[in-house]
Amino acid sequence: MTTIRKLTADDYDQWHPLWRGYNDFYRADVPDEVARQSFGRMVAEQDGMMGLVAENAAGNLIGIAHLVFHPSTWTDGVYCYLEDLFISRNARGTGAGKALIEAVYAHADQRGDVARVYWTTQEFNAPARSLYDQVAKRTSFIRYQRV
Amino acid sequence: MTTIRKLTADDYDQWHPLWRGYNDFYRADVPDEVARQSFGRMVAEQDGMMGLVAENAAGNLIGIAHLVFHPSTWTDGVYCYLEDLFISRNARGTGAGKALIEAVYAHADQRGDVARVYWTTQEFNAPARSLYDQVAKRTSFIRYQRV
Amino acid sequence: MTTIRKLTADDYDQWHPLWRGYNDFYRADVPDEVARQSFGRMVAEQDGMMGLVAENAAGNLIGIAHLVFHPSTWTDGVYCYLEDLFISRNARGTGAGKALIEAVYAHADQRGDVARVYWTTQEFNAPARSLYDQVAKRTSFIRYQRV
Amino acid sequence: MTTIRKLTADDYDQWHPLWRGYNDFYRADVPDEVARQSFGRMVAEQDGMMGLVAENAAGNLIGIAHLVFHPSTWTDGVYCYLEDLFISRNARGTGAGKALIEAVYAHADQRGDVARVYWTTQEFNAPARSLYDQVAKRTSFIRYQRV
Numbered sequence: 001m002t003t004i005r006k007l008t009a010d011d012y013d014q015w016h017p018l019w020r021g022y023n024d025f026y027r028a029d030v031p032d033e034v035a036r037q038s039f040g041r042m043v044a045e046q047d048g049m050m051g052l053v054a055e056n057a058a059g060n061l062i063g064i065a066h067l068v069f070h071p072s073t074w075t076d077g078v079y080c081y082l083e084d085l086f087i088s089r090n091a092r093g094t095g096a097g098k099a100l101i102e103a104v105y106a107h108a109d110q111r112g113d114v115a116r117v118y119w120t121t122q123e124f125n126a127p128a129r130s131l132y133d134q135v136a137k138r139t140s141f142i143r144y145q146r147v
Numbered sequence: 148m149t150t151i152r153k154l155t156a157d158d159y160d161q162w163h164p165l166w167r168g169y170n171d172f173y174r175a176d177v178p179d180e181v182a183r184q185s186f187g188r189m190v191a192e193q194d195g196m197m198g199l200v201a202e203n204a205a206g207n208l209i210g211i212a213h214l215v216f217h218p219s220t221w222t223d224g225v226y227c228y229l230e231d232l233f234i235s236r237n238a239r240g241t242g243a244g245k246a247l248i249e250a251v252y253a254h255a256d257q258r259g260d261v262a263r264v265y266w267t268t269q270e271f272n273a274p275a276r277s278l279y280d281q282v283a284k285r286t287s288f289i290r291y292q293r294v
Numbered sequence: 295m296t297t298i299r300k301l302t303a304d305d306y307d308q309w310h311p312l313w314r315g316y317n318d319f320y321r322a323d324v325p326d327e328v329a330r331q332s333f334g335r336m337v338a339e340q341d342g343m344m345g346l347v348a349e350n351a352a353g354n355l356i357g358i359a360h361l362v363f364h365p366s367t368w369t370d371g372v373y374c375y376l377e378d379l380f381i382s383r384n385a386r387g388t389g390a391g392k393a394l395i396e397a398v399y400a401h402a403d404q405r406g407d408v409a410r411v412y413w414t415t416q417e418f419n420a421p422a423r424s425l426y427d428q429v430a431k432r433t434s435f436i437r438y439q440r441v
Numbered sequence: 442m443t444t445i446r447k448l449t450a451d452d453y454d455q456w457h458p459l460w461r462g463y464n465d466f467y468r469a470d471v472p473d474e475v476a477r478q479s480f481g482r483m484v485a486e487q488d489g490m491m492g493l494v495a496e497n498a499a500g501n502l503i504g505i506a507h508l509v510f511h512p513s514t515w516t517d518g519v520y521c522y523l524e525d526l527f528i529s530r531n532a533r534g535t536g537a538g539k540a541l542i543e544a545v546y547a548h549a550d551q552r553g554d555v556a557r558v559y560w561t562t563q564e565f566n567a568p569a570r571s572l573y574d575q576v577a578k579r580t581s582f583i584r585y586q587r588v
Contacts, residue, residue, distance in 0.1 A: 322515070324514075324515050324516075327517075328515070328516060328517050331517050332514040332515075332517075335512070336514070341512040342511070342512060343512060343514065360514045362511060362512060362513060362514070364489065364509060364511035364512075364522075365482070365488040365489060365490055365509060365511075366509060366524060367471075367479040367483070367490065367507045367509070367524055367525055368469070368471050368475070368479075368524075369471075369475060370474075370475050370478050370479075375511075377513060377514055377515075378514055399587060402587075410586060410587070411586070411587040412584055412585065412586040412587070413584070413585055414582040414583060414584050414585070415582065415583065415585060416581040416582055416583075417581050417582070417583045418581065426585045429587075430585040430586055430587050430588060431585065431586050431587070431588045432583065432584075432585055433583070433584045433585065433586050434563040434564050434565060435561040435562065435563055435564070435583065435584040436561060436562065436563075436564045436579065436580070436582065436583050436584075437559055437560070437561050437579075437580045437582040437583075437584070438559065438560055438561070438562065438573045438577045438578065438579055438580065439557060439558070439559040439577055439578050439580050440546060440549075440557070440558040440559070440576075440577055440578070441577065441578045
């Protein structure tokens with residue numbers, strides 16, 4: 001049984017390897033000082049940041065979801081950007097990813113001021129898109145970035 | 148000669164038709180109250196929002212760029228989201244779009260805390276992408292959105 | 295004012311040029327005998343085929359939508375395939391396309407056994423997709439075809 | 442040695458797990474009553490539906506292909522929609538998928554009224570597309586669907 005709950009200060013030791021696994025997936029290497037700072041902002045729900053975690057029956061963290069709520073010119077509410085989503089390798093296929101996304105939706109509904117929930121993924125990420133196609137709408141938007 | 152400068156409170160009457168043209172392009176219809184509020188937040192540089200405009204030699208606005216600076220878990224700085232970019236139909240091909248993007252880059256450099264400048268566009272928007280491919284990098288990220 | 299109604303036997307003379315315009319768009323050339331037969335099947339609502347038309351205030355046809363209802367292994371209802379959609383060049387931007395799609399949805403709801411309404415479009419058809427993105431969900435499915 | 446033949450009433454027990462595996466792939470869950478009904482329609486070749494199976498040397502089913510023949514406004518013949526194609530995990534790479542597609546082509550040729558054989562696949566399904574690119578033509582058509 002998977003439980004979804006907010007990230008808390010005590011989660012750091014279990015959160016960190018998941019964050020590292022997520023970084024590895026994108027061949028990224030966010031410095032640990034930044035990771036610690038982001039963790040703190042999410043736990044404190046500062047700067048529009050928030051974390052959700054998926055916990056298995058044994059009480060171990062198996063997934064993380066990081067949200068950034070930010071303003072948009074299109075709304076007087078906020079946009080909810082699901083910036084990071086990661087499920088530990090041996091918990092894939094257990095429904096933890098779907099449960100996290102649904103918890104994001106529920107949280108957005110509860111806030112009441114969320115005009116859009118969105119995220120991005122690499123177009124070739126088949127396993128992720130296979131899930132996303134079930135619970136969301138793939139838009140026609142692609143991302144450009146300053147070099 | 149195109150001049151790029153910050154959006155100011157006096158620009159509303161010229162800004163509004165450009166905003167409307169931009170809305171039409173996306174078949175969107177953001178309520179005018181929201182537009183007025185977003186305009187105000189950009190002029191006041193509140194909530195991480197900011198506006199830039201392109202002005203032609205006659206002093207008329209021919210283009211707009213709206214920025215949203217927001218936190219990210221990946222950085223202790225901020226991300227700069229170029230949320231809206233629009234050039235009036237008869238000013239297309241004058242370099243105003245490129246000038247606006249370069250001004251965004253310059254502003255980001257000047258702030259000093261901007262870890263990424265990014266935006267999104269519809270994959271089938273050939274004229275826009277033709278410009279973006281010159282000044283930025285198309286990533287492999289596509290956007291998913293809650294229905 | 296645009297009216298949406300079912301295709302009738304009297305429409306042939308106005309329907310035919312729209313069908314031809316649609317054929318031209320796809321550089322196709324369906325023989326007129328086939329066109330006449332398809333027209334007849336749609337008017338008679340035979341073989342799961344049906345036609346809707348958009349008529350302007352002057353009573354002229356400005357758009358056509360052709361539906362094919364077919365079985366699917368995924369449902370005990372039917373799928374509604376919007377096979378053809380065309381708006382005459384000088385009626386573009388009047389909302390006729392959107393009105394036709396909404397009429398298709400309404401018709402599907404009224405039938406009560408329609409498990410899916412879908413259609414396809416070329417990925418580079420910007421004007422069409424700009425509309426479709428507003429009223430539907432772009433899926434991740436692409437079409438393969440025997441050579 | 443792989444044999445391709447039509448689906449028969451006796452195949453249900455071996456067909457069902459393949460159908461389930463196919464459902465799992467798409468994270469879908471078609472109710473078993475619908476599955477039973479679709480199975481029956483394919484065996485009886487009712488409503489334009491038909492099934493083909495791939496059998497290994499030991500006489501076990503290792504793959505399924507489901508066809509829906511439906512009318513089209515573009516032809517006085519029919520279109521053959523290869524709606525479902527699935528090969529059991531441990532029979533991948535044995536050529537069963539290709540053999541099924543070729544049998545679909547042969548069946549279409551034999552019928553004599555098939556104007557097009559087509560199917561769709563998720564754009565990120567690399568293993569499937571790797572096969573399809575060998576035996577068919579990827580079109581530029583993408584699917585939109587009512588939400």
